Amino acid sequence: MLVTVPSVTAAVKLKKILKYKGIGVDIVSTPPFLRDKGCLYGLKFKKEYLDRVLNISNSAGIEIKKVWDETLGGNNEGYIPR
């Protein structure tokens, strides 16, 4: 799974919080089809963590721009509207 966040600071902050909660993530560049305004950072993690990641980011006040499930397709087929 991949969620996009608005900035590198948001990505680093969320990664730290998730790590503290026992969820391992990688910070990555987002594919072009997931960007609506220039570069975005994304956090990649196992699908089973999706709900927790969304809840934790919400509690931390970190905006999740988009959610993408890479297993659903190699392009924007995997985009999950929220």
Added chain:
Amino acid sequence: MRVIYLDNAATSFPKPPSVYKEIWWCMNGYAANPGRGAHRMSILAAEKVYEAREELAKLFKIENPSRIFFYKNATEALNTGIKGVLRPGDEIIISPMEHNSVYRPAKRLEAKGVKVVISNHIADGIISLQNIKEKITPNTRLVCITHVSNVTGGINPVREIGRYLNNTGILFMVDAAQSAGSIPIDVKNDCIDILAFPGHKGLLGPMGTGGLYVREGIDIYPLLEGGTGGNSETPYLPDIYPERMESGTVNLPGLAGLCEGTKYVLKLGCEQIGYYEKRLAQKLAEGLSTIKGIKILGPQNPILRSNVVSITSEKADGATMAERLDREFYIATRSGLHCAPLAARTLGIEESLRFSVGPFNTEKDISEALFAMKKITE
């Protein structure tokens, strides 16, 4: 010959060993551009910058580290704070002891319709809440005061003023150039809306670092526009903090050092460092006051003074004394106006000689400084 460094109000020296080590490691191991890529080195760099924000947030009791913005010094932070919130028709109240880094940006805004009001002081440059209250008008938008005077070391009652201004609609900005790292600052309890601080003085980081905290909800515009590492397609700055306030590449090696300096301060304790420096400064002040012709500037009560001791002498001017201390005794001090002509006018002096103590000074340094001063003024 070992130099006795008593110019910590200009910049602290030396730094803790962990600061040097981290800067070296950063330059050699992870000095990629934070926020300008997603490769491992860049992420490592971004993580270090965020760690620096977190450490500073711990120190100043700031809830959201993303509300700390990094600049090259306190001057840039103060300019950003002052120019970023004031609009034509607003009034700013400053103390009569302000450094030029507050006085000049404020005066510059007069051309844009901002009124600069200088408060009175009770004595020796120290201001009271009443001094501020009596200058407030319906147009007052910002009160900006120095926490500790860089000329006298006099400590202003920040908490009392902050608590009074809280919920009045008037923003309270504090210049912590001389207090950050040696006097506890709690932005929430002190009701500070905007806090400017240098990284290279009491926080023991390298030169080229400083920062600004701005409370959430305050509408502030940065001095610079440019690349922010994200939202690049829009011609305007994104509404994302801290990126909105930090266009361009940040000083990663400097911030890595600042991060370690702040950790050092947190480990030792701000209060403990302040107490230690104050004790040495008091010893110095007591010794100097026994030398004929020397006058100690600012508050005489040591409770109201920090690590700074400034003097004038009937026997010699500040520049001559500073030069002799350096050339003959290897003692580093500073003379002149200390970039604070407003303070000099307030104190009725033309210049002074300033000693400023740091956490690495010792009793022996103070004894040697006193010995040197006796020789110079005999």
